[in-house]
Amino acid sequence: MKFLLIILIGFSILASSFTERTDNGSIPSSFAAVSDTLKKDKETGLIVDKDLFMVKAQCTSCHSSKLIIANHFTRDGWKQKIRWMQANHNLWDLGETEKQVLDYLEKYYAPTQTVARREALKDIKWYKLEVK
Numbered sequence: 001m002k003f004l005l006i007i008l009i010g011f012s013i014l015a016s017s018f019t020e021r022t023d024n025g026s027i028p029s030s031f032a033a034v035s036d037t038l039k040k041d042k043e044t045g046l047i048v049d050k051d052l053f054m055v056k057a058q059c060t061s062c063h064s065s066k067l068i069i070a071n072h073f074t075r076d077g078w079k080q081k082i083r084w085m086q087a088n089h090n091l092w093d094l095g096e097t098e099k100q101v102l103d104y105l106e107k108y109y110a111p112t113q114t115v116a117r118r119e120a121l122k123d124i125k126w127y128k129l130e131v132k
């Protein structure tokens with residue numbers, strides 16, 4: 001009887017530990033980077049958004065979207081990249097659509113912030129190193 005109880009408790013602990021996990025892996029969603037929870041476009045791998053079509057139209061005809069995904073800049077940084085491509089690589093004037101493209105890039109491809117950071121240590125107990 002005691003043995004059965006231990007097995008039952010064991011199973012309930014096991015079951016509760018599984019419910020804390022996400023469907024697709026062992027990392028709780030609260031630790032996953034924000035971009036990991038967003039939907040990606042099948043064709044380009046870029047994050048799905050209302051402005052994606054414009055970014056696809058303006059930014060994926062010369063090179064792979066991987067060049068965008070691999071980079072993280074501020075809005076100003078993205079603007080400078082665009083100016084650089086315009087000056088050196090025949091990128092056209094984006095006109096009215098530049099704002100839309102920059103809104104998108106700033107929103108999803110900004111310099112990365114790590115969400116999964118532990119809290120600062122509190123109540124640190126310092127001790128003297130004994131030198132022998």
Ligand code: HEC
Binds near residue numbers: 059060068091101
């Ligand atoms: C007219 C062609 C063209 C278009 C359109 C274009 N690019 Fe580029 N882009 C280039 C070329 C050429 C390079 C340099 C590729 C290399 O170094 O291999 C480049 C490089 C890049 C890089 C890498 C820069 C670096 O420092 O390594 C990024 C990021 C980038 N492009 C983003 C964009 C974005 C965002 C758009 C849409 C606004 C865009 N590109 C549209 C031609 C283009």
